[in-house]
Amino acid sequence: MSYEHTSKAPTSKNGKTKKPVSCVKRFRYITRTKEYANHKDHAEKVEFVKSGNMPSFAENRPDLFWEAAELYERKNGRTATSIVLALPKELTPEQRIELTEKIIEQFCNKFNFPYTAAIHNHKSAISGQDQPHLHLMFSERALDEFDRTAEQFFKRYNDKNPENGGARKVTADFRGDGTDLVDQLRAEAEVLINESLEEYAPTKIMMIKGIEVEVPSVVSCLNHRDYNKLHGTDLKAVPMIPKSLLHLDPNLTFDDDEKNREYQQKLAEREALIQKVQEIRDHNNMELYCQYYYAALQKQNEAKKQQQQDIERVSASDLAYRLDLITYQATADKVKQIRQLAALQDDKNINYIEAIEHKASLLNDVLMKENRKEVSALVNEIYKHDLETIQQHCDGRSMSYDEKRISERLNERISTIEHILDRSTRTEQKVENTRNDDDYSNDFRL
Structure with a gap:
């Protein structure tokens, strides 16, 4: 799960200043509206879109809320908090929507946060399997009983006369979560996902060393180092392949020989990274599911032995x-x-x-x-x-x-x-x- 904020403040990296990340563009991207209606990534499917807890000025028009956030939020203030969460491919689209509703309830409705959620799904460039994931963006300005205009909603909160000020920001510090917020959100997501898997897809089939192995469908929010400490495994970190390499077209050619050589080198680098990722994934799967692999191997050997006996046995x-x-x-x-x-x-x-x-x-x-x-x-x-x-x-x-x-x-x-x-x-x-x-x-x- 990734967790980040969009803000009106510019960002700085490697000595270069970048424009603030737009919550409006984020909204349009995850909902595939406006300039993203014909997004170049046609292979990615939008399975679900929903907005909620919107104030009256943006009722049934969540786009107006995010435009107002970008326009009226104070200088350098946060306009939205964004989460991207991987969803289990073992669940059906309907079951993923049900899970998303529970995540929205836990992360947004609990605090009356205005939100927009979208489920995207695309095929993995490495394995070809579905990669469903949830985009959830919300404002930390909690909706209350007071009706405010778009401009007033994003003003400073008035503790003595709430009706005269903006909506209160229910931040992590205000809730008492502080620096542990991200870990807490990941832990809460782990519980909700595992509950859905236990109900709808308690096991899954994995290919380990050429054998189909049925293993429990369970996710963990721990990184590989923390998981190894807790369970005594030897999981390895899986490197991220840059999108610039991952989406290269192997059939693309150029008239210029030098460009062709450079492109072929990039393709070779891409294939080497994909092979490395697959090797590490195979290693990690064996670390996680070795007991199920050996049980499946024994069952396979017994089946082969029985098959041979049946062949040899006189009818x-x-x-x-x-x-x-x-x-x-x-x-x-x-x-x-x-x-x-x-x-x-x-x-x-x-x-x-x-x-x-x-x-x-x-x-x-x-x-x-x-x-x-x-x-x-x-x-x-x-x-x-x-x-x-x-x-x-x-x-x-x-x-x-x-x-x-x-x-x-x-x-x-x-x-x-x-x-x-x-x-x-x-x-x-x-x-x-x-x-x-x-x-x-x-x-x-x-």
């Missing part, structure tokens, strides 16, 4: 197809139904448990008719696959009654088949060893 249809290849014609009808159910069980529009349960019953029938080791092994693999499917469906929640029931049945069948397969394997090994003994015996007899 229910593939297993059913393999069963079709090794079974006999006698069970063809049942295997056909198994293949149909395998294709259906991944359909989100059907009850997958019913498909698995029906399939398990058919698999049991096939197993009973074709009591062969290769068929048993494949049926066992299908049972395990379906059990894993149920567990994946229940990830993060408790199993339903039907899911528990079919899971128990599948576990029992898996245990039975593995017991039979293990017994069959031991028998085969025993027979094989016997044959070897006989061969040795025969060799010995020879």
Whole structure:
């Protein structure tokens, strides 16, 4: 937030005296009226304009108030106080207007200050994102119950007979804020902005090291040094790029070679500064949101791992197809139904448990008719696959009654088949060893 005064007093800088800053021109600039109606910056949009607490001579004509301030305010006196405040781009235009009304209430209506406010929005020359901001100018001469002419309004205040003097100036010193005023205003703006963000946009998406990270939408009025002291971070100051460089046209060329070289040097300087700003912003974002970045990184890695597992995992249809290849014609009808159910069980529009349960019953029938080791092994693999499917469906929640029931049945069948397969394997090994003994015996007899 910037805070400054317009005054009838000339300013001096580097030994040069400048004309006083005009509150009338400031008013016309922020409202885009008179000479600023066709301002060269067409890319900047005026989203909202409002004036309030105007005395009777300027009712519905705030331009008359600011013209009177410049004309009748005492010599070297302040004609207006101006604030420029960045507004959150995460809020909609309507929500920004609502926030602005609250800021006006806090900064102006509280003291009956005549004011003019305008919300401007333009695209960032660096990121291309919206840059909404509030222009708020107000007079410290508070409106009271006395009706005054334009000339009288800006005269010295008469403490004994207020109706005979000008409007009282409710300055920071008069309010007791003194030198802490700017910090106080920034702190008050921080509270109001964060309240709006909490209500309408509690989080925002940021790109950090190539990853979209959801982080809290919170602003701070502290500068980077004070923020670092309070939170132990290592934020760096972001340099300001001069407008003369920022708004250069990269397609502009000159007939003069020397001018072209100078212009290209400026463009190179501009790009170097933009890159530096982006690097510092990336650094600061990492400092502010590192915990959210690492959480998002872990989530991304887990998603990639799961995706790879899904790719590598054999589908229910593939297993059913393999069963079709090794079974006999006698069970063809049942295997056909198994293949149909395998294709259906991944359909989100059907009850997958019913498909698995029906399939398990058919698999049991096939197993009973074709009591062969290769068929048993494949049926066992299908049972395990379906059990894993149920567990994946229940990830993060408790199993339903039907899911528990079919899971128990599948576990029992898996245990039975593995017991039979293990017994069959031991028998085969025993027979094989016997044959070897006989061969040795025969060799010995020879």
